[in-house]
Amino acid sequence: xxxxxxxxxxxxxxxxxxxxxxxxxxxxxxxxxxxxxxxxxxxxxxxxxxxxxxxxxxxxxxxxxxxxxxxxxxxxxxxxxxxxxxxxxxxxxxxxxxxxxxxxxxxxxxxxxxxxxxxxxxxxxxxxxxxxxxxxxxxxxxxxxxxxxxxxxxxxxxxxxxxxxxxxxxxxxxxxxxxxxxxxxxxxxxxxxxxxxxxxxxxxxx
Numbered sequence: 431x432x433x434x435x436x437x438x439x440x441x442x443x444x445x446x447x448x449x450x451x452x453x454x455x456x457x458x459x460x461x462x463x464x465x466x467x468x469x470x471x472x473x474x475x476x477x478x479x480x481x482x483x484x485x486x487x488x489x490x491x492x493x494x495x496x497x498x499x500x501x502x503x504x505x506x507x508x509x510x511x512x513x514x515x516x517x518x519x520x521x522x523x524x525x526x527x528x529x530x531x532x533x534x535x536x537x538x539x540x541x542x543x544x545x546x547x548x549x550x551x552x553x554x555x556x557x558x559x560x561x562x563x564x565x566x567x568x569x570x571x572x573x574x575x576x577x578x579x580x581x582x583x584x585x586x587x588x589x590x591x592x593x594x595x596x597x598x599x600x601x602x603x604x605x606x607x608x609x610x611x612x613x614x615x616x617x618x619x620x621x622x623x624x625x626x627x628x629x630x631x632x633x634x635x636x
Contacts (some may be wrong), residue, residue: 434523436456436528441485442504442551445595446523449483454505455466455624458483466548468625469587470605471480471514471546471549471555472548472555472602472604472605472608473511473544473546473548473555473557473602473630474511474514474598474605474635475511475512475513475514476511477509477510477636478508478509478511478635478636479508479509479510479633479634479635480506480507480508480511480584480633480634481506481507481508481509481610481631481632481633481634482504482505482506482631482632483504483505483507483610483629483630483631483632484502484504484629484630484631485501485502485503485504485505485523485525485627485628485629485630486500486501486502486503486617486628487501487503487525487625487626487627488500488501488625489502489623489624489625490621490622490624490625490626491513496534496569496590496592496618496623496624496625497525497527497567497569497625498527498528498530498532499528499529500527500528501525501526501527501528501534501539502506502525502526502528503523503525503526504523504524504525505521505522505523505524505535505629506521506522506543507519507520507521507522507566507631508520509519509542509633511542511544513547514544514549514572515543515544515545516541516542516543516580517541517542517544518539518540518542519539519540519542519561520537520538520539520540521537521538521539521540521565522535522536522537523535523536523537523538523627523629525553525611526598533570534567534568534569535567535568536565536566536568536592536616536627537565537566537568537569538560538561538563538564538565538566538592538594539564539565540561540563540594541561541562541563542560542561543560543561544557544558544559544560544600545557545558545559550623551601554591555601555602555603555608556599556600556601556602557599557600557601557602558597558598558599559597559598559599559600559612560595560597561595561596561597561598561612562593562594562595563580563592563593564591564592564593565591565593565594566589566590566591566592567589567590567592567616567618567633568589569589586602590618590619590623591618591619592616592618592625593616593617594604594614594615594616594617594627595614595615596613596614596615596627597612597613597614598610598611598612598613598629599611599612600633605632605635606635606636607635608632608633608635609630609631609632609633610629610630610632611628611629611630612628612629612630613626613627613628613629614626614627614628618636
């Protein structure tokens with residue numbers, strides 16, 4: 431009888447201990463996984479890039495000093511972005527003026543502001559940008575005959591200072607390779623000589 435009583439007490443005691451013990455405490459050595467890193471933009475700060483492009487320009491108001499009626503060409507540019515949103519660009523554009531088959535070129539330096547959309551939309555590696563700056567236009571000084579029997583001498587074809595303002599888009603396939611297109615208005619010694627220039631090219635970023 432005493433054994434039965436002792437066994438009953440042990441059973442009740444073990445049940446009480448398990449009830450008040452609560453849940454098992456997790457080990458302090460358990461490793462918690464770190465949060466995933468934020469998405470990386472394809473447009474970076476401290477970024478240098480080189481681009482090659484084709485260009486098309488069109489003049490206004492019987493344009494004579496700058497590019498003639500219109501011009502086809504192309505060139506190269508280099509950009510450096512100190513910050514992700516702020517950079518500088520230097521560009522050389524070389525073109526053939528129509529009519530007249532004259533050779534011309536421009537060299538410009540621009541301040542560039544861009545906004546990479548992949549900062550908000552990780553899969554959209556597109557960056558709108560705006561720019562403005564100064565440079566120069568360099569022309570052949572010559573004459574041509576647009577119609578038989580009437581000779582037209584180009585007026586004021588000396589080299590000129592120009593200013594420009596414009597905007598565009600750049601799309602990156604990778605952090606290093608992308609396409610860009612933009613348009614700008616060029617100011618050349620009065621509105622009679624102003625012209626528009628559009629570009630389309632490919633860029634490699636380091």
